[in-house]
Amino acid sequence: ITSDYNQKWKQLLADLDTDKLKRFKWLLKNYYSVSATDLEKADAPDTVDLMIKRFGPEEVVKITMDILRKMNQNHVAEELEKKHKQGNMLHERFQNKCTVCFELKLLMCLCGLMSLYVHSDMVLSHSSG
Numbered sequence: 005i006t007s008d009y010n011q012k013w014k015q016l017l018a019d020l021d022t023d024k025l026k027r028f029k030w031l032l033k034n035y036y037s038v039s040a041t042d043l044e045k046a047d048a049p050d051t052v053d054l055m056i057k058r059f060g061p062e063e064v065v066k067i068t069m070d071i072l073r074k075m076n077q078n079h080v081a082e083e084l085e086k087k088h089k090q091g092n093m094l095h096e097r098f099q100n101k102c103t104v105c106f107e108l109k110l111l112m113c114l115c116g117l118m119s120l121y122v123h124s125d126m127v128l129s130h131s132s133g
Contacts, residue, residue: 028072032051036059042054052064065085068081
């Protein structure tokens with residue numbers, strides 16, 4: 005991972021809306037039986053890692069879209085679905101970077117304050133770089 009990419013990742017974390025992350029984790033715990041202990045101190049990247057480890061990348065996308073809809077974030081869920089489909093097309097060309105792209109997209113959705121449109125160029129340029 006390049007230092008430029010690392011810096012962008014840190015900025016995403018700095019802009020994280022903690023109330024939305026708390027709500028996301030609460031829904032994850034109550035609807036998908038993820039341990040409260042595991043989620044208690046988990047930040048956004050830890051939550052992503054936990055979900056991928058437990059459910060696998062494809063199922064995580066479905067779960068994330070479901071939770072976002074439960075949070076009345078339908079437009080964000082639709083964007084995630086759209087970007088995920090685009091990511092699947094990119095995956096055929098850039099298999100080794102798919103997980104990084106997915107984690108970044110998920111984190112952007114959890115941020116709530118950040119638009120997937122704004123950062124999609126960053127994801128695509130990272131994938132092709």
